[in-house]
Amino acid sequence: MPFVFSQGVLESVHQYQTATIPVGGSIMLADGLAQDYATIWRTQPQVRTVVSFLARNIAQLGIHVYRRMSDVDRVRITDHPVGDLLSKPNPFTTRYRLIEALVSDLAIYDNAILAKVDTLGLVRLDPRYVTPISANQFTVETYRYRGTTGYRDLPAEQVIHFRGYNPEDGRWGCSPMETLRRTLSEEYQAGQYREQLWRNGARLMGYLKRPLDAPEWGEAARDRFRRSWQAQYTGTGAKAGGTPILEDGMDFVPASVTPEAAQYIEARRLTREEVAAAYHIPLPMVGILDHATFSNIQEQHKNLYQDTLGPWLTMMTEELHLQLLGDFEDSQDVYLEFNLAEKLRGSFEEQAAQLQTATGAPWMTRNEARARVNLPQLDGGDELVTPLNVLTGGQASPTDSAPEPKTVLATAMRLLEGVAG
Known part of the structure; x- marks a missing residue:
C-alpha cells in the first residue's frame, strides 16, 4: 500500500519497502509560494538571528576529551584520536565551522548529518539532499545522498545522524519552522x-x-x-x-x-519573540530589551547555558559517544564534554575575586601582572607579595603561635613574686 511523506507540500509517493523523506521540506506561504527551510533562513531576519545565535555560541565552546578514572576522579586526554578528529574534522573545515554548521542544520531542519570518510575525516552532508532508507520507521540501514551527477548510498555505520523528535517518523526530525508556519x-x-x-x-x-x-x-x-x-x-x-x-x-x-494601525514594529518584534520562544532562547539574548535590566540579563545569560544550550550540548555529546567514539580503540571510560565552564566563569573581576577567595592569598606575581599589560619584567618581580594581614606557613589563626597556657601561668607567677619582693 503506498503512502505519502510530506512536510508542508506534497512531493512524492513511495512504497513502504523504500520509504523516503522529501527533500529538505518546505512551507506553503499565504500566497501559495512554497519556500524551503533554507530560503526562509536566508530571507527572514528573525529566523537567521535566532539560528545564528545558537550556532555561534555553541561553536565557540571547545570539546574536551576525558577519561574517567573513578567515580570521583577524571583526567583530560590531549592525544586521543577522537579529539584530534574533532579539532580538525577535515583538511578544509575547522572545528568551529563544523559545529556551527551542525547546530545550524539542527535548528533549521531538526536534522544534521556527518559522513565518516576515510580519506578526509568528517564531512557535513546537506540534509536537503539526504534520504534515509529502511524497511521500518525506527532504524535506518542506508542514507542516500543525491548530488548533481547522481546519488550515493552510505551505510548507517558511516554516518553520524543528529535528529530531533518526530512523532510521525522516528528516523527524521521535524523542523521548528513547521510549528512557526503561520x-x-x-x-x-x-x-x-x-x-x-x-x-x-x-x-x-x-x-x-x-x-x-x-x-x-x-x-x-x-x-x-x-x-x-x-x-x-x-x-x-x-x-x-x-x-x-x-x-x-x-x-x-x-x-x-497606516503603518501605525498595521503595527509593523510590534509585528516584527512579535515574530522575533515567537521564533526565540520556539528555540527556548531568553528574549534579551536576541536583542529584545523591553524588560531587561543589568541584573536580570546576567541571570538570563547564566540560564542560557544551563537551560537553553545545556540540552543541545548533552544531545550532541551523547550522539558522538554512540555513533563516533566506539569507532576508535582505547575508548573505554573515555567521554567528550563541551567546555561550558569557560562561558560561565564570569567577568575578569568575578574570576579574580573567586581565585583569591579560593587560595586565601594573592595569586599572581608582579611580572605576571606586568605581562598582562605588555610591560617589561622587573628584577625581583617573580615573588608573590604577601600582605602582613595574610597568614602563611600553615597557621590557621594567630593563636597558633601563642605559648602554652602552663607557660603563661608560670611567667605570671614569677612576675607577681618579683613585685611582692
Whole structure:
C-alpha cells in the first residue's frame, strides 16, 4: 500500500519497502509560494538571528576529551584520536565551522548529518539532499545522498545522524519552522507589503472622487492628469513627494492601512519573540530589551547555558559517544564534554575575586601582572607579595603561635613574686 511523506507540500509517493523523506521540506506561504527551510533562513531576519545565535555560541565552546578514572576522579586526554578528529574534522573545515554548521542544520531542519570518510575525516552532508532508507520507521540501514551527477548510498555505520523528535517518523526530525508556519507566513506577507509600499514611493493609497456636476473629461485631459499624479506619487518620478493639484472640486479619499494601525514594529518584534520562544532562547539574548535590566540579563545569560544550550550540548555529546567514539580503540571510560565552564566563569573581576577567595592569598606575581599589560619584567618581580594581614606557613589563626597556657601561668607567677619582693 503506498503512502505519502510530506512536510508542508506534497512531493512524492513511495512504497513502504523504500520509504523516503522529501527533500529538505518546505512551507506553503499565504500566497501559495512554497519556500524551503533554507530560503526562509536566508530571507527572514528573525529566523537567521535566532539560528545564528545558537550556532555561534555553541561553536565557540571547545570539546574536551576525558577519561574517567573513578567515580570521583577524571583526567583530560590531549592525544586521543577522537579529539584530534574533532579539532580538525577535515583538511578544509575547522572545528568551529563544523559545529556551527551542525547546530545550524539542527535548528533549521531538526536534522544534521556527518559522513565518516576515510580519506578526509568528517564531512557535513546537506540534509536537503539526504534520504534515509529502511524497511521500518525506527532504524535506518542506508542514507542516500543525491548530488548533481547522481546519488550515493552510505551505510548507517558511516554516518553520524543528529535528529530531533518526530512523532510521525522516528528516523527524521521535524523542523521548528513547521510549528512557526503561520507566524513566518504573516511576516513574509508583511515584508512583501512593505517592499511594494516603498517601491511605489510610500504613497498614500486611496481614490479620487469627482463631483457629479463636474465637466466631462476628455481623453487628453484624463491622460494629462494621470501623468501628473504619478509623477508626484511614485518613487521614480522627478516630482515625487510634491503637492498635488486637484481639479474640478475633486477630493482624495484615503483607503489604506497606516503603518501605525498595521503595527509593523510590534509585528516584527512579535515574530522575533515567537521564533526565540520556539528555540527556548531568553528574549534579551536576541536583542529584545523591553524588560531587561543589568541584573536580570546576567541571570538570563547564566540560564542560557544551563537551560537553553545545556540540552543541545548533552544531545550532541551523547550522539558522538554512540555513533563516533566506539569507532576508535582505547575508548573505554573515555567521554567528550563541551567546555561550558569557560562561558560561565564570569567577568575578569568575578574570576579574580573567586581565585583569591579560593587560595586565601594573592595569586599572581608582579611580572605576571606586568605581562598582562605588555610591560617589561622587573628584577625581583617573580615573588608573590604577601600582605602582613595574610597568614602563611600553615597557621590557621594567630593563636597558633601563642605559648602554652602552663607557660603563661608560670611567667605570671614569677612576675607577681618579683613585685611582692
